[in-house]
Amino acid sequence: MGTRIIMVAQDCSADYTTVQEAIDAVPLSNTCRTVIRIAPGFYRQPVYVPKTKNLITLAGIRPEDTVLTWNNTATKIDHHQGARVIGTGTFGSGSTIVEGEDFIAENITFENSAPETQYTYLGRPWGPFGRVVLAYTYMDACIKQDGWNNWGKPENERTACFYEYRCFGPGSCPSKRVEWARELIEEEAEQFLAHGFVDPDPQRPWLAQVMAARIPYSAM
Structure with missing residues (x-):
């Protein structure tokens, strides 16, 4: 099975406007490489790749132009997933949390913007x-x-x-x-x-x- 491509851009010119929407669109127990190509921009949201979604690649154009950022800390977690899924404290504070296997990221900045x-x-x-x-x-x-x-x-x-x-x-x-x-x-x-x-x-x-x-x- 060939590689699947999903496009993300905040200006509504692609398949999805957020990275999480694109990840959510990957089938459960995915068996083919899915490349999520992310247009330049600052994407301010927590990102979660669950254990049931493998073989995902997040690909930007240049790391300085494509930034995934959020401001969680071990004592302040604001996330669309609950604590029973991502955990609490340090476990749940990641701006991007990846649990799926064979994950790849290229030309992307992962940032925690907490002070x-x-x-x-x-x-x-x-x-x-x-x-x-x-x-x-x-x-x-x-x-x-x-x-x-x-x-x-x-x-x-x-x-x-x-x-x-x-x-x-x-x-x-x-x-x-x-x-x-x-x-x-x-x-x-x-x-x-x-x-x-x-x-x-x-x-x-x-x-x-x-x-x-x-x-x-x-x-x-």
């Missing part, structure tokens, strides 16, 4: 085998210099895999990160950024083009 009151971590190992790879990612000054936190479980430092690769911005401080997280070298990063790992569709060359560019740090 910044403190510095934050890139992530924490909620379980012993957490794995995160942040590549070509802009990091704002609100990111703590040590980057990662063991969440009071030092034993998880031995098994969690937290990696960065060619990230940039004032919050990108590879030399000051915790010792149990590290910067990948090019050969290591390629296994995570290979097109087949991220998106098995060989007709979508966007990642191959990014990798071919070999963007130097000086250009960031």
Whole structure:
């Protein structure tokens, strides 16, 4: 079965005007890649991809032009889904919450627009085998210099895999990160950024083009 395309634009020129409407239109237990192409704009709404909707791609044109933003915090959650679905506290506070498998996002900014009151971590190992790879990612000054936190479980430092690769911005401080997280070298990063790992569709060359560019740090 081929790829399905859904268009989103706030000016009513596409299939839907909101990202959530497009996600809601994806069939339950979806078995083909569904690409939701999002026109430039600031989309101010929480977004939720449920477990029953897999193989979804959200695709913008440029990350600075297509922004999905909302202002939830762990203590103030305004969401179209109830707490029994998305959870409470940190679990339910994401501006975009993805539970479906094989999710891909490209050329999109995901933003939490709640007022910044403190510095934050890139992530924490909620379980012993957490794995995160942040590549070509802009990091704002609100990111703590040590980057990662063991969440009071030092034993998880031995098994969690937290990696960065060619990230940039004032919050990108590879030399000051915790010792149990590290910067990948090019050969290591390629296994995570290979097109087949991220998106098995060989007709979508966007990642191959990014990798071919070999963007130097000086250009960031």
